[in-house]
Amino acid sequence: MKDLARNKKALHDFSILETFEAGIVLKGSEVKSLRMGRANLKDSFVRIIKGEMFLLGAHISYLESTNAHFRPDEKAPRKLLMHKKQIDKLFGSVSKDGLTIVALALYLNEKNKVKAKIALAKGKNIHDKRETLKKKDADREARAAMSNFSKGKI
Incomplete structure (x- = not known):
């Protein structure tokens, strides 16, 4: 596809x-x-x-x-x-x-x-869009922290 x-x-x-x-x-x-x-x-x-x-x-x-x-x-x-x-x-x-x-x-x-x-x-309403953006940012930060931890940078 x-x-x-x-x-x-x-x-x-x-x-x-x-x-x-x-x-x-x-x-x-x-x-x-x-x-x-x-x-x-x-x-x-x-x-x-x-x-x-x-x-x-x-x-x-x-x-x-x-x-x-x-x-x-x-x-x-x-x-x-x-x-x-x-x-x-x-x-x-x-x-x-x-x-x-x-x-x-x-x-x-x-x-x-x-x-x-x-x-x-x-x-979606405006506040729903903001919640989605906040959740996406939090997920991105969590993935970055997990990859840094697994690489031994922290």
Whole structure:
């Protein structure tokens, strides 16, 4: 599994409840630019429209070698492929519980197909974000202290 693009901001802004894997409909030039790492998922989210899932706000740059007549829109909505039962489950969670569906990553699976890792998430408050940062700093300091102790520096 090779990561092509990650959404680091989603882990900061949301608490992840459940993750899913979805296929994504792309054009050939978009796949090439994804392989070159020219994608940004920072402000992307997933919306369910008429029983179909779409990735909105994702930016996939086109390559300079792409023909001018066939250049896709960089911020176009891209269809996500999932089973109908999974889409209905997500739609129920979003509409009933007020949750959000965010894109966490785009990656290549074992068969070299581009997949999207999406998550059912709940938004964090400001104090929750601060608590997460404090916990991350404490864990980092603890790991550093343990490695220094094991090396015999202390």
